[in-house]
Amino acid sequence: MKMMNKVAAGVVTIGLALTGCAAGGGAPTTNDQGQTVIRFSWWGNDTRNRLTEEVIALFEEQNPDIDVQGEPGEWSGYWDRLATQMAAGDAPDVIQMDEKYIAEYGERGALLDLEAAGVDVSRFAPGTVDTGRLSSGLFGINAGINSPTVIANPAVFEAAGVAIPDDTTWTWDDLAQTAQAITEGSSDGAVGSQNYMMVEPIMRVWLRQQGQDEFNEDGVAFDAETLGQFFQQGLDLQQSGAFPSASVASEELTKPVDQTMGATNRLGLFYYWSNQVKAFDNASGQDLQILRPPSMNGDGDHELWYKASMLWSASGRTGNQEAVVKFINFLANDVDAGKILGVERGVPANLDVREAVRPDLQASDAKIVEYLESIESELGDPMTVTPVGGADIELGRWGTEVILERMTPQAAAEGLTTELTSKVQAGA
Amino acid sequence: MSAIGELAHGERQKDESRDNKAGYIFLTPWLIGLVVITIGPMLASLYLSFTSYPLLAGPTWTGLTNYIRMFNDPRLLNSLVVTFTYVVVGVPLQLILALAIAVLLNTGMKGLAFYRSVFYLPSLMGSSVAIALLWRQMFGTTGLVNQLLQSLVVENPPGWIADPSTALGTIILLHVWTFGSPMIIFLAGLRQIPTMYYEAASVDGASKWTQFRTITLPLLSPIVFFNLVLQIIGAFQAFTQAFIVSGGTGGPADSTMFFTLYLYQQGFTNFQMGYASAMAWLLVIIIGIFTAINFAVSKYWVFYDD
Amino acid sequence: MTETNTPDVQLAAAAASDENTVTERRTRSGSSTARSVIKHILLVLAAIVMIYPLLWMVVSSFRPTAEIFRDTSLWLTTFRVENYAEGWNALNHPFSRYLWNSTIIALGSIIGNVVSCSLAAYAFARLKFKGRSILFSIMLLTLMLPIHVLIVPQYIVFAQFGWINTFWPLILPKFLATEAFFVFLMVQFIRGLPKELDEAALIDGCGHFRIFFNVILPLMVPAIATTTIFTFIWSWNDFFSALIYLTSPQMFTVPVALKGFLDSTGGSNWGAMFAMSLVSLLPVFFAFLFGQRFLIRGIATTGIK
Structure with missing residues (x-):
C-alpha cells in the first residue's frame, strides 16, 4: 500500500533524527x-x-x-x-x-x-x-558567582526584640535559639526561621560540615544516617516553634519566591542563593542582611563554596x-x-x-x-558538579513526608538516599 | 475496540460503492493529517517505549524493560490511584453540574446570555497562572476559605492545599468549577431538539421532569455520550491544573501526582523518555478500555436517528 | 440504533398522559413567579462564585506587585493604572504584537477545524465505506496519547519541513482534522439529526456534497459555533506547542509572552502580568459573546417540521 510506504518513510525519518544521524548539525x-x-x-x-x-x-x-x-x-x-x-x-x-x-x-x-x-x-x-x-x-x-546565604530580616528581628547574631561565630544551636526567640517575641504571627530542612543548599552546607557532601566524583556523597539527623533537626525545630507549622511550610514549597513568607516580612531568617537576595529586598521593601550559614562549633568553618x-x-x-x-x-x-x-x-x-x-x-x-568577597578566603572544597541523574533530589517531597509526620526522619532519609543513588547510578 | 463496530450498524446495501468513494473524499484532509503528522510520532513513541532514551543521546533497544519497571514503581501506582480518583469523582460531578445548568439556561429565561457568559468565564481562564495563584491563596492555611470557616467557628480548619488528604480535592473542585466547556456542548445539543416535541408534551400536560426524562435525555444522549467519552479521556490526561497548582511538583507528598504529570517528570526532568513513552502507552491501554466499555454500554442508552 | 428506540412525540405524550389536565397548569402560573425569583437568586449566587476570580484579577491588575499577595480582599487601596502601560511595553515588543500573533493562529485554527473536521465528521456519521470502524477507532486513539511523548518526534517532522519558528506547526494540522475532539463532536451532532432529511435529498438526486452543504451544514450551526468558540479559546490559551515551536520573541503568542513577566526563582512583575492577562482575556471573552449568539440561532434553524 502506498500509504503504508509513506508512513514507513516518515517513521524512518524520525528514527534517523532521534539517533542523530539525519540532522543537519555541523x-x-x-x-x-x-x-x-x-x-x-x-x-x-x-x-x-x-x-x-x-x-x-x-x-x-x-x-x-x-x-x-x-x-x-x-x-x-x-x-x-x-x-x-x-x-x-x-x-x-x-x-x-x-x-x-x-x-x-x-x-x-x-x-x-x-x-x-x-x-x-x-x-x-x-x-x-x-x-x-x-x-x-x-x-x-x-x-555569575553565587553562594548559599542566610537572609535576616532586621524588621522582624527588631519587632521581636531579638538581636541579629554574629554570623562568623554562630552555631546551628544559636540559629535554633534565635529563631525560637523570634517566634515567641513576635506579636504579628511572624516566625523565626524558614524550614531549612527542605532547602537544598543548606542541606549541602550541613552535610559538608559533617565531612560529607551532596555529590562527589563517585556520585552521592552522603549516607542516610547523617541525612536522617538533619531531618530530625528540622522536625525538632518545627515542633519547638522555630519553624512554621507543617501545613504552612508545605505550602511555601510551591510558591514563587516573591510570594513566600520571607518576601512578605513574616520570617526572621530564610535561606536562598546570593543572587536572589535582591528579589527579596524588592519584595519585602527591607534592607535585608546577608549572613553566613552557621557552623557546627562556632569556629567559622562554614564549608561554603562558589557556585555558578x-x-x-x-x-x-x-x-x-x-x-x-x-x-x-x-x-x-x-x-x-x-x-x-x-x-x-x-x-x-x-x-x-x-x-x-x-x-x-x-x-x-x-x-x-x-x-x-568576604567569604572568599574561608571557602571549603569546591563543589562537584551535579552528576547525571542527580538534577532533582526530591528534597521537597521527602521533606514533606517528614514535617507532616507521615514518615520518620530516618525512613525518609533512607528513601531519599536510595532513590537518588539508583537514579545517579542509572545515569552513570 | 470492537464496540465501535456499532457505528457500522444498520448498514444498507444501496450505493455502497458511491459511499466508498465519497467517504474517502470527505476524509481526505483527515487522512493526510494522519499520515503526515499524527501516525509517525505515535509509532515513534511506541518504538521508544521499548528503548532507553535519555533525550540527549539516541535510544537503545531494551525490550520490555520499561514495561516491567512500571509494575515495580510504587510512585507510578500511586499516580494511577490519584488519576482514577480524579476521573471517578471529578467527571460525573462536572458533567451533572454542566447538564443541570445547561438545562436551566435553556428555558428561555431573562438574562440568559449573561448567565451563560458568567458560567463560562472559569473555563476561559481555567489554565492561567492567575487562577492557580488564586486557588492556592483561597485554599491556603490562612486563605479565604479558612477565614470564612473560622468566622463560622470551625476550629483549626485544614490547610487544604498543604494537606495530602485534601489537596486532590481542591484540584477536583477546580475541575468541576470549569464546567463551562461541557455546558456549552450540552447547550448546543439542546438547541438541536425540535421545540415541537416540548410543545406537544406540554399540551398533553407532561411535567417538566417528565419532559426532561422522555424528550431531553434521549434526544440529547449522543451529546451526553460525547461529553462522557471525551471528559474521561481528558481527565485521564489531566495535567495543566495539577501542574500549576502544585508548581509542577505533584505535592504535597505526591498527593496530586497525576499520571501525566509523573510521565512528564520522567521524560523531561529525569530525561527518561523511553520510560515516559511506555507510561504513555499504558495510559492508552487504560483509556482505550474505558472508551471501549463506554461504546459497548452506549448501545443501551444512546439513541441515534440512523 | 433501531428505529423503535427513537423517542418521539407519542412516547412523551404517553408518559405524560397520567399527568393532570390543562386546568391545573393554569393554577401553577401564580407560583411560577416565585419559582423564577428563587431560580434567579440561586443563579446569581452561583454567578458570584464564578465571577470572583475575575474580579480578583481585575483588582490585582491595579495593585502594585508587592501588594497583590498580601491582600486577598477586593478593595483597592491604591489604583495603579501604570501596570497596564508598563505591561504593554515591558517585553521585547509591544503587547499588541503578541495579541496579533495569537489572533492569526486562532483565526487560522478556526477555519481549519471547522472545514476539515466537518468534512471528516460527515464521512464518519453518514457514509458507509470500507474501513470506517477501524479508521474511527484510530481517530479516537489519537486522542489518547499525551502530548509530552509526541512532541519530540513531532518537532522532528516539522523541522524537516523547515517550519520551526513559524506559525505553520500551530495552524496547518488544524486544516488536516488532527483535532479528533471536534470530529467526534460533529459526528455526534450529525447522528442526532433526523436521517429522513438526507434520505429525502438523496431521493431527489442530490450528491453527498449537496447534502453536506445544503442539508447538514445549515443544521449544524450550533456544533460549528461550539467548535469555533472552543478552537478560539484553546488555541488562544495553548502554551506548550507555542512554547516549543515559536522561539523568537516576535513570534510569541500571548501565553508565552505572559510568562516573560514571571521568574519563579526571583522577582516577577505580577502587576504587569495581571494587567496583560486581563487585556488578553478580552478577545476570548468577546469571541465567546459573539460565538454564543449562534448557539441561539440554532434553534430557529432546527425548527424542523
Whole structure:
C-alpha cells in the first residue's frame, strides 16, 4: 500500500533524527545578508530579557558579520524547549545552562568543550572556572558567582526584640535559639526561621560540615544516617516553634519566591542563593542582611563554596564555532557588556569586569558583592558538579513526608538516599 | 475496540460503492493529517517505549524493560490511584453540574446570555497562572476559605492545599468549577431538539421532569455520550491544573501526582523518555478500555436517528 | 440504533398522559413567579462564585506587585493604572504584537477545524465505506496519547519541513482534522439529526456534497459555533506547542509572552502580568459573546417540521 510506504518513510525519518544521524548539525548557518547567524537561548524575567537584548545589540554593532537571534524563555518552560530542541538535533548555538543540568547535557556529548574551542577564562577569580567542568572538558563558563546565604530580616528581628547574631561565630544551636526567640517575641504571627530542612543548599552546607557532601566524583556523597539527623533537626525545630507549622511550610514549597513568607516580612531568617537576595529586598521593601550559614562549633568553618548562578554553554553541534566563541567571550569578559548586564545574573567571575561594574552597583547589589568577597578566603572544597541523574533530589517531597509526620526522619532519609543513588547510578 | 463496530450498524446495501468513494473524499484532509503528522510520532513513541532514551543521546533497544519497571514503581501506582480518583469523582460531578445548568439556561429565561457568559468565564481562564495563584491563596492555611470557616467557628480548619488528604480535592473542585466547556456542548445539543416535541408534551400536560426524562435525555444522549467519552479521556490526561497548582511538583507528598504529570517528570526532568513513552502507552491501554466499555454500554442508552 | 428506540412525540405524550389536565397548569402560573425569583437568586449566587476570580484579577491588575499577595480582599487601596502601560511595553515588543500573533493562529485554527473536521465528521456519521470502524477507532486513539511523548518526534517532522519558528506547526494540522475532539463532536451532532432529511435529498438526486452543504451544514450551526468558540479559546490559551515551536520573541503568542513577566526563582512583575492577562482575556471573552449568539440561532434553524 502506498500509504503504508509513506508512513514507513516518515517513521524512518524520525528514527534517523532521534539517533542523530539525519540532522543537519555541523553546517554553518548564514542569512541573506551573508551574516553568520547564531541562536542564543536563555531564561529570565522581563528585566533580564531587556538587558540581554541590549548586550546582543552591542555585540552585533561591534561584529557586523554576526547576527545573534535571541530566544528568551521562562525557567520552567525553558528546559522543556531546550530538551526538545536538543533531542531533535535543532539546538540553539549558545545556551544559558544551569549547574544542575550541565552534566545531563555535557556528559552525553550535547555541549561544546569551550576550553578547547578557545574561550578565555584567564581573568576569572580563583575557584570560578571549574564550576562548569566535567571529566571530559569545560562545558560551561561561569556567568555569575553565587553562594548559599542566610537572609535576616532586621524588621522582624527588631519587632521581636531579638538581636541579629554574629554570623562568623554562630552555631546551628544559636540559629535554633534565635529563631525560637523570634517566634515567641513576635506579636504579628511572624516566625523565626524558614524550614531549612527542605532547602537544598543548606542541606549541602550541613552535610559538608559533617565531612560529607551532596555529590562527589563517585556520585552521592552522603549516607542516610547523617541525612536522617538533619531531618530530625528540622522536625525538632518545627515542633519547638522555630519553624512554621507543617501545613504552612508545605505550602511555601510551591510558591514563587516573591510570594513566600520571607518576601512578605513574616520570617526572621530564610535561606536562598546570593543572587536572589535582591528579589527579596524588592519584595519585602527591607534592607535585608546577608549572613553566613552557621557552623557546627562556632569556629567559622562554614564549608561554603562558589557556585555558578548560571553558565554559558554552546551546542556541541554548532556549525558556527568561531562566532559562538566570540560571543561567549564577549558575554564573559567584555567590560562594556558587563556594565550592561551588571550583577543581574550574579557577580561577574571576571575580575576586570567586576571592578568595572562596582562603581555603579545599587545598595542591594553591593552587599552581595561584599558578602561573596568576604567569604572568599574561608571557602571549603569546591563543589562537584551535579552528576547525571542527580538534577532533582526530591528534597521537597521527602521533606514533606517528614514535617507532616507521615514518615520518620530516618525512613525518609533512607528513601531519599536510595532513590537518588539508583537514579545517579542509572545515569552513570 | 470492537464496540465501535456499532457505528457500522444498520448498514444498507444501496450505493455502497458511491459511499466508498465519497467517504474517502470527505476524509481526505483527515487522512493526510494522519499520515503526515499524527501516525509517525505515535509509532515513534511506541518504538521508544521499548528503548532507553535519555533525550540527549539516541535510544537503545531494551525490550520490555520499561514495561516491567512500571509494575515495580510504587510512585507510578500511586499516580494511577490519584488519576482514577480524579476521573471517578471529578467527571460525573462536572458533567451533572454542566447538564443541570445547561438545562436551566435553556428555558428561555431573562438574562440568559449573561448567565451563560458568567458560567463560562472559569473555563476561559481555567489554565492561567492567575487562577492557580488564586486557588492556592483561597485554599491556603490562612486563605479565604479558612477565614470564612473560622468566622463560622470551625476550629483549626485544614490547610487544604498543604494537606495530602485534601489537596486532590481542591484540584477536583477546580475541575468541576470549569464546567463551562461541557455546558456549552450540552447547550448546543439542546438547541438541536425540535421545540415541537416540548410543545406537544406540554399540551398533553407532561411535567417538566417528565419532559426532561422522555424528550431531553434521549434526544440529547449522543451529546451526553460525547461529553462522557471525551471528559474521561481528558481527565485521564489531566495535567495543566495539577501542574500549576502544585508548581509542577505533584505535592504535597505526591498527593496530586497525576499520571501525566509523573510521565512528564520522567521524560523531561529525569530525561527518561523511553520510560515516559511506555507510561504513555499504558495510559492508552487504560483509556482505550474505558472508551471501549463506554461504546459497548452506549448501545443501551444512546439513541441515534440512523 | 433501531428505529423503535427513537423517542418521539407519542412516547412523551404517553408518559405524560397520567399527568393532570390543562386546568391545573393554569393554577401553577401564580407560583411560577416565585419559582423564577428563587431560580434567579440561586443563579446569581452561583454567578458570584464564578465571577470572583475575575474580579480578583481585575483588582490585582491595579495593585502594585508587592501588594497583590498580601491582600486577598477586593478593595483597592491604591489604583495603579501604570501596570497596564508598563505591561504593554515591558517585553521585547509591544503587547499588541503578541495579541496579533495569537489572533492569526486562532483565526487560522478556526477555519481549519471547522472545514476539515466537518468534512471528516460527515464521512464518519453518514457514509458507509470500507474501513470506517477501524479508521474511527484510530481517530479516537489519537486522542489518547499525551502530548509530552509526541512532541519530540513531532518537532522532528516539522523541522524537516523547515517550519520551526513559524506559525505553520500551530495552524496547518488544524486544516488536516488532527483535532479528533471536534470530529467526534460533529459526528455526534450529525447522528442526532433526523436521517429522513438526507434520505429525502438523496431521493431527489442530490450528491453527498449537496447534502453536506445544503442539508447538514445549515443544521449544524450550533456544533460549528461550539467548535469555533472552543478552537478560539484553546488555541488562544495553548502554551506548550507555542512554547516549543515559536522561539523568537516576535513570534510569541500571548501565553508565552505572559510568562516573560514571571521568574519563579526571583522577582516577577505580577502587576504587569495581571494587567496583560486581563487585556488578553478580552478577545476570548468577546469571541465567546459573539460565538454564543449562534448557539441561539440554532434553534430557529432546527425548527424542523
